[in-house]
Amino acid sequence: MHAHVILAAGQGTRMRSHLPKVLHPLLGKPLLAYAVETALALGPQRLVVVVGHGAEQVMGALRAYPVEVAVQEEQLGTAHALLQAEPFLQGFSGPVLVTQGDTPLLRPETLRALLEGVREGAGMALLTVELPDPTGYGRILRQGEEVLGNVEEKDASPEVRAIREVNAGAYAFGGFPLQALREVRAENAAREYYLPDLIAIYRAQGRRVVAVRGGAEEALGVNTREELARAEGVLLQALRRAWMLRGVRMILPESVYLEPSVELAPDATLWPGVVLKGKTRIGEGAEVGPYAVLEDTVLEPGARVLAHTVAQGAVVGRGASAGPFARLRPGAVLREEVHVGNFVEVKNSLLHPGVKAGHLAYLGDAEVGEGANIGAGVITANFDGKRKHQTRIGKGAFIGSNAVLVAPVEVGDGAMVGAGSVITQEVPEDALAVARGRQRNLEGYARRWRERG
Template sequence: MTLPTPIFHDLPAARPLDVVILAAGAGTRMRSTLPKMLHEVCGRPMVAWAVKTAHDLQARDIVVVTGHGAAQVEAALAPSAVRFARQDRQLGTGHAFLLGAAELRGDADVLVLYGDSPMLSVDTLNAMRAFHLQEHNALTVLSSELPDATGYGRIVRGEGGQVERIVEQKAASPSELRLTEFNSGVYLMDARAPELTAQIGNDNAAGEYYLTDLLALYREQGSRVAAFKIPDPSEVMGANDRVQLAELARLMQRRINERHMRAGVTLRDPATSYIEDTVLIAPDVVIEPGVVLRGQTEIASGVVVGAYSHLSDSRLAAQVQIKPHSVLESAVVGAASDVGPFARLRPGAVLEEGVHVGNFVEVKNSRLASGVKAGHLAYLGDASIGAESNIGAGTIIANFDGLNKHRTEIGAGAFVGSNATLIAPLTLGDAAFVAGGSTVSSDVPQGAMAVSRSVQRNVEGWSLRYWRQLAAQPESQLARKLPWLASWLTRQS
């Protein structure tokens, strides 16, 4: 069916909405010490997706029913403004729901979600709620269709399309097993749900209380029960093992990537672009193949992120170029700067406008002012570098004494020659110059040059004597391995 657009102000009695999330399952097939609900899909634990959905629905109360690994799950969700109910014994979905409902204030519709089903969208649930209110349903079950619904409870409809019952796989007749509409386990119910759930019995082979039995209790009261069928069954897909978890991640990643592309982002190869849901990307950004974008990363318009780069919790201003194979962690890159290839910006790295950080340069907890250039093969840690300074190849800042990190302050317009070692704490004044190959441990005043290297001494004939000694050794390999050098030695005789 086509999902209707929810317009709540035109609906009868748009009541408050509470959400109970069932997340007590053990997930033994995950074969993991981590609780099933905390396995991640595109950067969020599965149960956190359900919590986010509940918040996006503007639910009044949200209760998460925990069980296996309850302490870990509750700790992970502690910042999420939810309440918890613990199901210490696994006595079925009806029992779990009743524990969660006990934490609600009542007088609201109640939506049941699952902690291992992250794909269910807010649009779908809003449409389901609109249907629920428009049809004056007491209970609405979310359903979908599969050509082979083996393993699922089947939806049995009666007159007018109302749901007569939900029959589980093991109790279904041959004709019922041929039904393709299945029960997702997601329910939207009126405020009587907790009271009626308390009437559910456990007279079954497993001795458990099943939430599906609530349907018959509503019908006995003459209340309307219906199913809201959605066209895409993958929305209610759960994960019981690592294979299903990977499939969920693939589906979620495709959804995220399509959202960005429709918003004006170019993904050169969407199949290899890993982008977490929390990442913000402006239009006219280009993402090359193999890129990973995680956490609170924000990317402004006109940025190009080169192939196989990895960015987490970083902010990129307009027109930045991140060249291939670069790694950025909690870094800030100013407008029109370029980074890489093979560069690493570690936490606390701040590049202002027009900064060039080239290949094999590492920056940590340092601010590079506008126009700074560090072209290649450098380590810049715990430093402030003034505007338009140049850092030569092979430069390192020795900032750690084995116990403490020390700061280096480099003024504007400074020039640090290749293969220099700057030993912190250290200050280089504006326009200071460090000669290539120097080790600098004392401050350099503004406009001065520091030279710290031994005087060159040439020892005549040393190389000739050295190679003749090697060539004279028994079984020498010099002639075979270094034929030009062997010929040169011959010519020196």
């Protein structure tokens, strides 16, 4: 068994944001969540997260995870941050992993390799990568296979800055390095206590320090908005590739945004510019049109969402379609073969099989019976200024254009509502309801009005 400490106390000034760096969203979840979930994938006996800047906000984001939280009151460097975890690991004698809260691309397999390094006898193992442009990273000094030290860029000579092997900020120790941490000195340009200084301390004690080489992407730490976007690009590319290998069709895949929580079935089709968020599930053979945005939405097999449709917390049934330019708000449920067309908004409403609402309608807090037809401009007036009320429309009902159904109200099975009517009372089954002023034609009026000049 091993323990794991995640260092997440830094302010992240280069993000130019009031939000703590480790809480910046990355594909729908905080940056820190990636480090925590990677740590949990290894099954640590203890998992400690060291927080500092914005501690209350960061602790709030950690409530969903089985972690212990240590607080670094003053941000005095990574070695000082690790020291804050010591009270939580008293009595623990196994290996200890240390990672950073801003490195979302680390893989569990790489961290296992670090653990193996200390289990095979090294006192300390660190992750290194070789970068074509190592700017911003600490450089690794070697003598053959032996790690001699790490030099931070701000303290490095031009010769050392030319080295391309860098410290990726992940470490393993044979046990919690308490005594070594107490020997670290802040003898550097920033006057901070650096964790890589443990390399020299371990070597002075005659203990072996080994390096584990990882992939270049794993070293990507997020310190700027640009680096956040770069990490997002790496994760998105991997997600798209994985889904396409499972049989999902993506047209212009580089333009598709989706989050790890999204589920896709084979033969689903995603057109350019699609955005899929949250717990969205796309069924087999379903299609999402260009620039549609779906969040926490279910498309059952064969469903279609057309261009520029926005759906949140909605369900689109088998063979049903929505859009283009439709809006499905939370609680919108479209059963089999329902069609909701352009500029139709549905909220907290159940549309039974075969309902048609072709254009320019609002259906809120409504239940619409099987095969009913909703004309253009129809509105369910569900709010009286204080409370929401329900509208019920029966099977096979026909609601004429520009009608307003003032809830609470019910239209019976097979009933018809005349165009332009304002319905405030129940419409019986198979009845025709007309609620509008009677038309009057004043002969010659228009000609006389024009002649008055």
